[in-house]
Amino acid sequence: MAQEALLAVDGVSVFYDRFRALADIDVAVGGGEIVSIIGANGAGKSTLLKAILGQAGRVEGRIWLAGEDIVGRTTAAIVALGVMLVPEGRRLFPSLTVEENLWLGWDVGRRGEFGFAELWQLFPQLAERKRQKAGSLSGGQQQMVALGRALLANPRLLLCDEISLGLAPIVIDELYALIPRIKERGVGIVVVEQDISRSLAIADRFYCLLEGRVVLAGRPGEVGRETVVQRYFGL
Amino acid sequence: MAAVWINQLLQGVLLGGLYTMFAIGLSLSAGVMRFVNIAHGDFIVLACFALLILTTSLGLNPVVATLAILPLAFAAGFALQRFLLQRVVGENLLLVVLVTFGLSIIIENGLLQGFGADPEKLSGGWMETATIGLGHGINMGLFQVVTLAAAVALVAALDLLLYRSGIGAKIRAVADDVVAADLIGLSSVRIYAVAMGISFVTIAIAAGFMSIWTDFDPSSGPTRLLIAFEAIVLGGLGSIWGSLVGGIVLGIAQSVGAQFDVAWQMLAGHLVFLLVLVVRPQGLFPKY
Ligand SMILES: Nc1ncnc2c1ncn2[C@@H]1O[C@H](COP(=O)(O)OP(=O)(O)OP(=O)(O)O)[C@@H](O)[C@H]1O
Ligand SMILES: [Mg+2]
Numbered sequence: 001m002a003q004e005a006l007l008a009v010d011g012v013s014v015f016y017d018r019f020r021a022l023a024d025i026d027v028a029v030g031g032g033e034i035v036s037i038i039g040a041n042g043a044g045k046s047t048l049l050k051a052i053l054g055q056a057g058r059v060e061g062r063i064w065l066a067g068e069d070i071v072g073r074t075t076a077a078i079v080a081l082g083v084m085l086v087p088e089g090r091r092l093f094p095s096l097t098v099e100e101n102l103w104l105g106w107d108v109g110r111r112g113e114f115g116f117a118e119l120w121q122l123f124p125q126l127a128e129r130k131r132q133k134a135g136s137l138s139g140g141q142q143q144m145v146a147l148g149r150a151l152l153a154n155p156r157l158l159l160c161d162e163i164s165l166g167l168a169p170i171v172i173d174e175l176y177a178l179i180p181r182i183k184e185r186g187v188g189i190v191v192v193e194q195d196i197s198r199s200l201a202i203a204d205r206f207y208c209l210l211e212g213r214v215v216l217a218g219r220p221g222e223v224g225r226e227t228v229v230q231r232y233f234g235l
Numbered sequence: 236m237a238a239v240w241i242n243q244l245l246q247g248v249l250l251g252g253l254y255t256m257f258a259i260g261l262s263l264s265a266g267v268m269r270f271v272n273i274a275h276g277d278f279i280v281l282a283c284f285a286l287l288i289l290t291t292s293l294g295l296n297p298v299v300a301t302l303a304i305l306p307l308a309f310a311a312g313f314a315l316q317r318f319l320l321q322r323v324v325g326e327n328l329l330l331v332v333l334v335t336f337g338l339s340i341i342i343e344n345g346l347l348q349g350f351g352a353d354p355e356k357l358s359g360g361w362m363e364t365a366t367i368g369l370g371h372g373i374n375m376g377l378f379q380v381v382t383l384a385a386a387v388a389l390v391a392a393l394d395l396l397l398y399r400s401g402i403g404a405k406i407r408a409v410a411d412d413v414v415a416a417d418l419i420g421l422s423s424v425r426i427y428a429v430a431m432g433i434s435f436v437t438i439a440i441a442a443g444f445m446s447i448w449t450d451f452d453p454s455s456g457p458t459r460l461l462i463a464f465e466a467i468v469l470g471g472l473g474s475i476w477g478s479l480v481g482g483i484v485l486g487i488a489q490s491v492g493a494q495f496d497v498a499w500q501m502l503a504g505h506l507v508f509l510l511v512l513v514v515r516p517q518g519l520f521p522k523y
Contacts, residue, residue: 079420091415
């Protein structure tokens with residue numbers, strides 16, 4: 001890895017009661033790097049992101065963020081250090097307005113150069129719908145709010161969990177076009193997707209999970225597609 | 236003859252102000268944390284006794300005494316949620332109900348030990364006896380009018396807090412989706428505790444008015460809980476202004492019922508509650 005690691009997941013296992021959802025995982029993400037996590041349903045992708053945020057079950061091992069071990073810290077503290085999640089299924093607060101949803105991201109996060117002015121510029125559609133209830137937005141607009149909410153926290157590390165879920169291809173393209181622009185700001189980005197092609201197209205590096213283990217890792221250009229597909233399905 | 240009925244109607248509306256105060260805190264805690272604090276009424280009575288001590292032994296004016304216990308009430312609600320109820324919240328609804336039911340019994344028996352079963356009351360002095368005459372034999376007690384005005388102000392203040400402040404947005408976010416709130420670093424545990432603290436502030440204010448309005452004894456709690464519960468269900472769960480409407484509807488039902496027969500007072504309230512529940516199970520002003 002070229003950059004000094006922003007995030008280093010170091011021998012991490014995650015348990016939900018007796019069930020081990022992640023087994024001795026090593027994952028690293030640099031600043032300004034896009035890292036893709038792929039894997040089938042139940043592979044443990046969301047669990048990895050939640051573990052980083054302190055929202056998974058019991059975590060063993062260490063998770064370093066810019067040199068600090070964040071295992072055991074509260075989510076609020078981890079977010080304040082500069083980690084923010086775009087949750088699977090968007091998870092907006094439907095009865096709150098668009099603006100209120102966004103404000104919450106700004107409130108929990110770090111102060112930084114990304115503010116509401118930048119946000120409205122990035123998502124003009126949302127500016128027109130500030131006062132609308134988030135629950136009344138279209139799926140694509142909701143995903144913009146979820147992404148915007150995360151960006152307003154000025155994260156150093158942005159975790160995106162299946163942002164393409166349930167959206168039209170054209171909307172997905174729009175959203176994915178934004179990821180490199182966020183990367184330019186030096187933000188480390190973890191992209192979780194089931195869609196292998198889309199995910200690898202954007203990534204600098206990737207990890208493939210299978211039943212809680214990393215079964216393949218590398219740079220998209222350096223690993224053949226056949227190999228990725230085989231490992232993805234555990235063949 | 237008409238004057239008698241108009242008078243009863245008016246007294247009912249005023250009584251609704253007091254009922255709104257019982258209801259508003261329960262509406263907040265039930266709407267945000269999704270459980271009914273069975274000890275809600277007993278906490279109101281507990282606050283009444285705290286006011287009794289402050290006014291009799293320290294000789295404080297009831298208004299001053301009420302203001303004095305507001306910060307204490309916030310702290311008590313915060314601590315109760317943070318250190319006791321939070322342990323059982325989300326795990327199992329029945330467990331929360333049992334814990335608050337246990338609290339209800341503890342408070343009631345504790346008060347019985349400390350104060351005995353005799354009814355107590357605070358004196359509101361001149362404020363309590365002053366009346367406003369509207370002619371035709373229709374009179375309103377000044378204190379009752381002030382209570383209704385305070386209830387409306389309390390509802391408006393809570394509405395502002397919930398819809399115009401940062402902590403209000405956080406409380407509504409947690410009520411919407413507590414898992415999502417935790418995922419983005421809104422600490423639901425703290426926000427729940429703040430919400431319960433606010434609920435307890437309304438409990439203390441309700442106690443301030445109730446302790447002057449009517450007699451209370453250690454076993455007065457459950458009736459207050461029932462009234463609060465009926466008012467918030469009538470108004471629509473989670474709707475702040477709905478508790479005002481629910482409180483007033485109950486007040487009118489009881490007051491008009493009592494005009495037929497005194498024994499009918501409580502029953503009339505329950506009947507109206509059941510009737511609305513059958514016709515409009517979502518309440519008069521559903522939130523969503
Ligand atoms: N809260 C939980 N309690 C118990 N088991 C859980 C919990 N969350 C996840 N799991 C289990 O952990 C495993 C990994 O789940 P996870 O949600 O991380 O998968 P995923 O890779 O994100 O899948 P998907 O692509 O369907 O989102 C699954 O077997 C799942 O059933
Ligand atoms: Mg997932």
